[in-house]
Amino acid sequence: MGQSHHPALFVRRLALGLALSLCLCAPAWAGGASPTVLAGTTLIEDIAADLGAGAFAVRTLIPGSACPGHADLRASDVVLAGEAKAVIIHDWQQNMPMLQALRRTAPSVQTRLRVVPVSGDWMTPDRQAEATAAVAKILKAIAPARAGTITARAVARQNRIKTLAARLKVRAAQGGLTGLRVMCDGMQRPLLEWFGCVVVAEYGRFEDMNPRQLAVVMDRAKAAGAALVVDNLQSTGGSGKALAGELHAGYAALTNFPGAAKGAETWELAVQWNLEQLIAAARTRR
Numbered sequence: 001m002g003q004s005h006h007p008a009l010f011v012r013r014l015a016l017g018l019a020l021s022l023c024l025c026a027p028a029w030a031g032g033a034s035p036t037v038l039a040g041t042t043l044i045e046d047i048a049a050d051l052g053a054g055a056f057a058v059r060t061l062i063p064g065s066a067c068p069g070h071a072d073l074r075a076s077d078v079v080l081a082g083e084a085k086a087v088i089i090h091d092w093q094q095n096m097p098m099l100q101a102l103r104r105t106a107p108s109v110q111t112r113l114r115v116v117p118v119s120g121d122w123m124t125p126d127r128q129a130e131a132t133a134a135v136a137k138i139l140k141a142i143a144p145a146r147a148g149t150i151t152a153r154a155v156a157r158q159n160r161i162k163t164l165a166a167r168l169k170v171r172a173a174q175g176g177l178t179g180l181r182v183m184c185d186g187m188q189r190p191l192l193e194w195f196g197c198v199v200v201a202e203y204g205r206f207e208d209m210n211p212r213q214l215a216v217v218m219d220r221a222k223a224a225g226a227a228l229v230v231d232n233l234q235s236t237g238g239s240g241k242a243l244a245g246e247l248h249a250g251y252a253a254l255t256n257f258p259g260a261a262k263g264a265e266t267w268e269l270a271v272q273w274n275l276e277q278l279i280a281a282a283r284t285r286r
Helices: 007-024 042-052 075-083 097-105 107-112 125-142 144-174 186-194 211-224 241-247 267-285
Strands: 036-039 057-060 086-090 113-116 181-185 198-203 228-232 250-254
Touching: 036 042, 036 075, 042 057, 042 086, 042 125, 042 144, 042 267, 075 097, 075 107, 086 107, 086 125, 097 107, 107 113, 113 125, 125 144, 125 186, 125 267, 144 267, 181 186, 181 211, 186 198, 186 228, 186 267, 198 211, 211 241, 228 241, 228 267, 241 250, 250 267
Parallel strands: 036 057, 036 086, 086 113, 181 198, 181 228, 228 250
Antiparallel strands: none
């Protein structure tokens, strides 16, 4: 009852309790245990866990199914950040509400914050290979004694990415995606174009669009003969189904992060899962 009557006091007490726990509890890695790395998203988690091969305890701030722009900071996140030897985030995460809240609640995190300098869509093989090299560099700075292993695993991962990319291109072409006209959530545009699709119209979160803006997008899609509507699981979810129905087009929802669906737990699995969703949707439209 007292907490509900005095929410501001409760929040201050929570922040004070978290601050005390961070000050009194030494990080596990200080005692010789595997250092904790807190990853901003599952994209970073996947790379760090692969390259570390068990040398790091990798945890994640934002689950794969969540939208980074709407994720809330939890007390457990603050505790993890306090224990982590490094908090590794994307460049676009730096000024997001969640990271701003983390800095306010645990200012010491700033000294252990590491930004991966790779922009663009990490779901595309090209950006994924670049991100692998960038995360490897950060991990080697955290654990110099593991540098050789991290480098070797980064090279192996990049080779797998190259091999998989070639297979994906062939599969996409065989599945009829080359030149396929699509209307999509803008977050999925880079990957769709990498698969060979032609994006003729794009939209964002429906709550951020007014009826006139949506009508313009729909007119564009109709005029171009869009055969597929593609949502982003983490933002528009299943909102595009109604648009697909109006266009008499196929429909698919793709993920921007590993871990958002069964069978898409890693980047390698997630990018293949996305491709199969597209091919299946394209076939239902025929």
